[in-house]
Amino acid sequence: MLKPSRRTKAVVxxxxxxxxxxxxxxxxxxxxxxxxxxxxxxxxxxxxxARQLKEGDLxxxxxxxxxxxxxxxxxxxxxxVNGSFRYSRVDNLEAxxxxxxxxxxxxxxxxxxxxxxxxAVAIGLRDFLGTGVFSGEYIVATKAISPRLEVTGGIGWxxxxxxxxxxx
Numbered sequence: 106m107l108k109p110s111r112r113t114k115a116v117v118x119x120x121x122x123x124x125x126x127x128x129x130x131x132x133x134x135x136x137x138x139x140x141x142x143x144x145x146x147x148x149x150x151x152x153x154x155a156r157q158l159k160e161g162d163l164x165x166x167x168x169x170x171x172x173x174x175x176x177x178x179x180x181x182x183x184x185x186v187n188g189s190f191r192y193s194r195v196d197n198l199e200a201x202x203x204x205x206x207x208x209x210x211x212x213x214x215x216x217x218x219x220x221x222x223x224x225a226v227a228i229g230l231r232d233f234l235g236t237g238v239f240s241g242e243y244i245v246a247t248k249a250i251s252p253r254l255e256v257t258g259g260i261g262w263x264x265x266x267x268x269x270x271x272x273x
Contacts (some may be wrong), residue, residue: 143168144231144239145177146189146211152265154257155225155247157215160184172196185215195238209235224248224256231264241265 139156142148145166147156158164158181167176172195179189189211198205209232219225224246232239241263249255 141166141179143170144175144189144211145179145191146187146213146229146231147179149257152257153213153227153229153231153243153245153259154255155215155219155227155245157181157185157213157225157227158187172198182212185218186212188212191232191235191239193239198238205236205238207232207236207238209233209239219248239264 139147139154139158140149141164142153143151144153145164145168146153147158148154151170158179160181160183162181164179165177166179167174169175174194175191176193177189177191179187181187191207191209191211193207193209195205195207197203211229211231212233213227213229215225215227217223217226225248226244226246228244229242231241231243241261243259243261243265245257245259247255247257
């Protein structure tokens with residue numbers, strides 16, 4: 106069996122250290138810019154999060170989920186306040202099989218910024234100007250557990266309630 110030379114060990118050690126450093130800087134960069142949901146606003150898949158874009162950010166997204174095509178323009182209005190204008194097409198929604206075209210506006214307001222002990226908290230309105238097909242209201246909290254893991258939870262009404270809701 107061949108024994109690796111000092112040079113080989115040094116190259117492997119340097120490569121490993123570089124890869125580790127790059128993965129850490131990549132993970133830190135991931136938490137700086139929030140992901141955008143299929144609705145085009147900060148969130149995960151279909152759900153909103155309490156994250157906000159950087160001041161002055163503008164995002165244009167397009168997503169297809171089943172029979173729904175969404176094109177969204179999202180912008181950071183003020184620090185802690187972002188808005189989204191969306192134009193959607195929902196195929197086969199009408200009784201005669203035609204598509205519904207929906208224009209909507211969303212707004213999210215961050216009430217609390219994240220600290221070492223407390224999650225970020227936001228309230229939001231989805232599709233409050235439009236046909237109301239996707240309308241809903243929510244309160245959400247998001248907390249980073251590590252640079253690569255964050256937890257989001259909340260409560261919602263309207264479209265967020267889905268079914269088997271409760272009365273208050």
